[in-house]
Amino acid sequence: MVGLVKRGLGACLGAALLCLAAGVQAQAEGKPIRLGMIDGLSGPFANAGDAVVRNLRLSIERINASGGVKLPDGQHPLELVTFDSKGNVDESLIQFRSLVDKRIPFVLQGNSSAVAGALVAAINRHNQRQPDARVLFLNYSAVDPTLTNENCSFWHFRFDASSDMRMQALTEAIRGEHGVRKVYLIDQDYSFGHQVARSAREMLAAKRPDIQIVGDEFHPIGKIKDFAPYIAKIKASGADAVITGNWGNDLTLMVKAAREGGLYARFYTFYGNGLGAPAAMGDAGVGRVLAVAEWHPNVGGAASDAFYQSFRARYPDPRDDYVHLRMQMMVEMLARAIEQAGSTDAVAVAYALENMRFTNGFHDATVRADDHQVLQPLYVSAMARQGGAVRFDNEGSGYGFRTVKKLKTAQTTLPTTCRMERPAAR
Structure with missing residues (x-):
């Protein structure tokens, strides 16, 4: 180096x-x-x-x-x-x-x-x-x-x-979670959200064909202030897991509504390890909120x-x-x-x-x-109370994340269809 x-x-x-x-x-x-x-x-x-x-x-x-x-x-x-x-x-x-x-x-x-x-x-x-x-x-x-x-x-x-690489990691974690039988997909209604839902369906079908998709919903990005109606639908579906690519306040408000609405399904997220999400979920998120990233503070x-x-x-x-x-x-x-x-x-x-x-x-x-x-490698981590292996919490919330699965670079690398036009080198 x-x-x-x-x-x-x-x-x-x-x-x-x-x-x-x-x-x-x-x-x-x-x-x-x-x-x-x-x-x-x-x-x-x-x-x-x-x-x-x-x-x-x-x-x-x-x-x-x-x-x-x-x-x-x-x-x-x-x-x-x-x-x-x-x-x-x-x-x-x-x-x-x-x-x-x-x-x-x-x-x-x-x-x-x-x-x-x-x-x-x-x-x-x-x-x-x-x-x-x-x-x-x-x-x-x-x-x-x-x-x-x-x-x-x-x-x-x-x-x-990419979202496909992140979903590759999340579905590898779900592959071994036999308690997950019914999954609800909820995402922001724009190109990224639709890609997340598409890749979730395709990868779950390949890795866990026994899983039932009980909901596939899109909501306006950045405009929902109260996610309670969405949480009610997720509860009514009988889902034991939620997969979402939501980020920013769309994620924080959703997990807060899940806590207040008594939804105890697992949340498999792209970004559930910050921007207020751990504090919003509190004890209800321990062991239930998972995130995927290239690194997290408790990697060790x-x-x-x-x-x-x-x-x-x-x-x-x-x-x-x-x-x-x-x-x-x-x-x-x-x-x-x-x-x-x-x-x-x-x-x-x-x-x-x-x-x-x-x-x-x-x-x-x-x-x-x-x-x-x-x-690069990716980590799937689960929310936990600070202590032991969770030396660092998130945003002073008293909750941090611990690694549940690390995927090496070879496991996260996916093929590309890119046909790039290249200028002459100077």
Whole structure:
């Protein structure tokens, strides 16, 4: 492992409590390399956008504290510039125009696959029309599989697992849970939610044909304030498990309604380990709420613990406790790719990212060149009271998550149908 990942995480990880708390200043004095984040910072999913900002800022601070990004003309700090999309496609495209007008070379986005799809199309057009001002799209959370299959783009890289990869992990956990007989699917009514439901049906049919799907429902995204009627229908169906890709307040409000409505089914979720969900469920969620992610704080090991503790030192307020390894990994890998390319040119940086490997002592990931999908292990974890193996709780709730199944990279890797058009390397 060489370059910025070693310098950033390796040098600063163990000493993060000291180097960040002491306010170590970047030594880089060159013009900042700007990263433009387009995401919802107001509206119903503002809490998810704020969580992203915290994760990105911490990674940028680590890199800048170790000297920034080395280019032929010297060291350059990274700088995060945020653009509020208000969580909708039209506003995201308006903000994208503002971003390119400011000559920012890198677009960061993730909270909405619908937005990501629109951005990919806009970036494809922009880069074709303005080859001297191309931009690169780094996706940290938009998990619609089409983004790395039929709608793949040379200008797009995804650092999160696709929804199919996440469902692969969840259904592997369900495969051995013989108490699960009836499953209710409930998701947000847009492209991502429909992909989650489709893959759940297909994978359950292949792995557990004995399971009965007793409900398959979609609800408006970001508009439901009271999920009690939905919970009543789930209870009436006799479901002993719920599978959902809901995120943000749509998940928090749903699990809160489940607790208040006395629904004791298992919740197999993509994002049930933060943004208020554990506290909303309380004791009713212990052993019943499961989540899937590339990492969680109770994975174990000195390097993992140091990584998590450095985040908590930087953001001590329990309300800010929502850590995404993939977002910090993304910034580390981008910085190293810029160094390898010797510039911020989108074509050169993209080719440097292809086949790049990230290792940090507790996680190992690789960028697949065929479709620009990051391949990595995934953990399925279950909610538990803090104590014993659950050393760290979530958001000061007294509840954390413990690993129930780890899937190696080979188990989460799925084929791609991507047929990518590639520009000539510079």
